[in-house]
Amino acid sequence: MKAALLTGVREMKTVDLPTPVVKADTDVLIRMESTGICGSDMHYYQEVNIGNAVVEYPFVIGHEGAGTVESVGPGVAGVRPGDRIALEPAVSCFACDQCRSGRPHTCRDMKFLGCPGQMGGCLAEYLVMPERCCYPIPVTMSFDQAVLAEPLAIGLYGVKLSGLKPGDTIGVLGAGPIGLSTILCARNYGAGRIYSVESVGYRARAAIASGADWAGNPFDEELVKTVLSREPGGLDIVFECCGKQEAVDQAVEMLKPGGALVIIGIPEFEEYIFPAHTMRRKELRIQNVRRQNGCAREAIDLIAAGTVAVDFMITHTFRLDEIQKAFHLVSRYEDQVIKGMIHYERI
Numbered sequence: 392m393k394a395a396l397l398t399g400v401r402e403m404k405t406v407d408l409p410t411p412v413v414k415a416d417t418d419v420l421i422r423m424e425s426t427g428i429c430g431s432d433m434h435y436y437q438e439v440n441i442g443n444a445v446v447e448y449p450f451v452i453g454h455e456g457a458g459t460v461e462s463v464g465p466g467v468a469g470v471r472p473g474d475r476i477a478l479e480p481a482v483s484c485f486a487c488d489q490c491r492s493g494r495p496h497t498c499r500d501m502k503f504l505g506c507p508g509q510m511g512g513c514l515a516e517y518l519v520m521p522e523r524c525c526y527p528i529p530v531t532m533s534f535d536q537a538v539l540a541e542p543l544a545i546g547l548y549g550v551k552l553s554g555l556k557p558g559d560t561i562g563v564l565g566a567g568p569i570g571l572s573t574i575l576c577a578r579n580y581g582a583g584r585i586y587s588v589e590s591v592g593y594r595a596r597a598a599i600a601s602g603a604d605w606a607g608n609p610f611d612e613e614l615v616k617t618v619l620s621r622e623p624g625g626l627d628i629v630f631e632c633c634g635k636q637e638a639v640d641q642a643v644e645m646l647k648p649g650g651a652l653v654i655i656g657i658p659e660f661e662e663y664i665f666p667a668h669t670m671r672r673k674e675l676r677i678q679n680v681r682r683q684n685g686c687a688r689e690a691i692d693l694i695a696a697g698t699v700a701v702d703f704m705i706t707h708t709f710r711l712d713e714i715q716k717a718f719h720l721v722s723r724y725e726d727q728v729i730k731g732m733i734h735y736e737r738i
């Protein structure tokens with residue numbers, strides 16, 4: 392099969408690899424149809440690592456995927472060959488204390504698709520995953536939509552963890568696919584006014600199209616002042632979706648006493664700095680978000696039902712042999728890209 396290999400910093404190429412085979416009784420062999428290029432893939436592409444997850448080259452990345460079931464192990468009952476599925480990229484052990492207490496997303500023995508040191512990714516024509524990572528999708532749903540259920544589930548989980556109540560005013564800092572997914576889900580959960588902050592103009596416009604009421608630029612020195620002139624009491628919740636210190640600083644200023652800072656973005660640095668006295672006086676709550684937990688099916692259903700419209704995020708599609716071009720373009724935000732998709736054309 393053909394697969395895309397990360398071979399160095401900013402280096403990808405398409406190669407032939409052995410097609411994986413079903414080994415465990417509960418394994419499913421999937422013929423990939425679409426793989427999304429995620430911001431975390433971009434970290435591995437540009438920086439070798441995310442925290443202590445360091446790439447050893449060559450490595451197959453990619454964790455946002457959808458495909459068709461090719462064959463199944465003898466113990467698989469939930470999906471059959473020919474079924475169209477969305478992938479849940481987290482393979483949890485379901486035996487550790489975290490898994491047993493309903494937190495499989497922080498499993499002690501996590502194998503996450505396309506995560507260095509854990510398991511190879513889905514930028515490949517075929518993939519083997521356990522049955523419980525395969526979510527059937529309706530025929531009316533496109534494979535690209537199924538791919539977008541993965542980032543949407545993260546936005547959905549962030550909104551649920553935040554404790555958002557109908558009418559709450561919120562900020563969403565960063566309008567990449569995760570920020571946009573957060574806006575879509577917050578809107579669907581009945582958020583009041585939504586303030587988006589994004590430096591890239593076309594993404595700020597996408598934030599408005601996703602349901603934000605206002606969009607500002609993080610480099611505008613008057614940003615916090617402007618938001619607070621509109622919301623004198625401050626915001627109820629701010630979602631940090633870009634991994635920037637400046638965003639955390641702005642969030643702390645924008646939040647009302649008792650507000651919540653929800654951190655979803657992945658920073659390129661090791662430590663955040665928080666203003667101790669402002670945090671303390673305002674009694675701010677900080678909620679970190681680790682991917683998602685239990686939101687995959689709901690995210691798929693929201694898209695399938697048309698409740699949440701995600702198609703506007705699919706801005707670019709590439710063939711697998713265009714992988715270098717695809718990653719180059721996405722890494723530079725060229726051509727107004729939001730989400731790049733890899734499609735698998737077979738001869």
Ligand SMILES: [Zn+2]
Pocket residue numbers: 429430431454455541542
């Ligand atoms: Zn992702």
Ligand SMILES: [Zn+2]
Pocket residue numbers: 483484485486487488489490491495497498499500501
């Ligand atoms: Zn576990």
